[in-house]
Amino acid sequence: MYAVDEQDVIAMGADVVSTGQLTTSVGLQTLLALLANYQDVQEKAYREIQEIIGDRTPSYQDKFKLPYVQAVIVESLRYATIVPLNNVHCTNDDVELQGYLIPKGTLVVANIWSISHDRRHVLQLILSNISIESNLAYS
Numbered sequence: 001m002y003a004v005d006e007q008d009v010i011a012m013g014a015d016v017v018s019t020g021q022l023t024t025s026v027g028l029q030t031l032l033a034l035l036a037n038y039q040d041v042q043e044k045a046y047r048e049i050q051e052i053i054g055d056r057t058p059s060y061q062d063k064f065k066l067p068y069v070q071a072v073i074v075e076s077l078r079y080a081t082i083v084p085l086n087n088v089h090c091t092n093d094d095v096e097l098q099g100y101l102i103p104k105g106t107l108v109v110a111n112i113w114s115i116s117h118d119r120r121h122v123l124q125l126i127l128s129n130i131s132i133e134s135n136l137a138y139s
């Protein structure tokens, strides 16, 4: 059993702050840049926010009443793919994938950009979600 010491706690805290800070700031910058370039999308999202929230302070529950805004955010993350390559993972066991054997101990890096831009996966995502129009806000 590995005992967690003070240095581990500091390292974990730094990990969460650094991974969370960069992704969140780049994600927001990307969203703003896309909204500036697609003003019809911006206008529609703004109208939805005005209709549901108006001038009061937003609450967490409002999130579920804003399907278009949600779709715009998710589509921005898909389209821009701010983390294009995933962290390195390692297989715990031999794995068979589409006829290929990936031996135990292999380092695996998922290509998130490719998955996010593969029409087969994107279409599947759309079909299991709200609607083509709201999900493909930018595409």
Ligand code: HEM
Residues within 6 Å of the ligand: 015, 016, 017, 019, 020, 021, 023, 024, 027, 077, 082, 083, 086, 087, 088
């Ligand atoms: C748009 C925002 C974000 C994106 C696109 C993003 C993306 C990712 C990705 C792709 C991974 C790798 C997952 C894997 O290894 O399978 C990851 C891991 C991680 N993320 Fe985020 N992230 C975001 C926001 C955040 C925030 C806000 C935090 C913290 C408050 C955070 C903390 C972490 C941590 C600690 C890990 C490592 C998890 C582990 O130990 O495997 N992320 N993130």
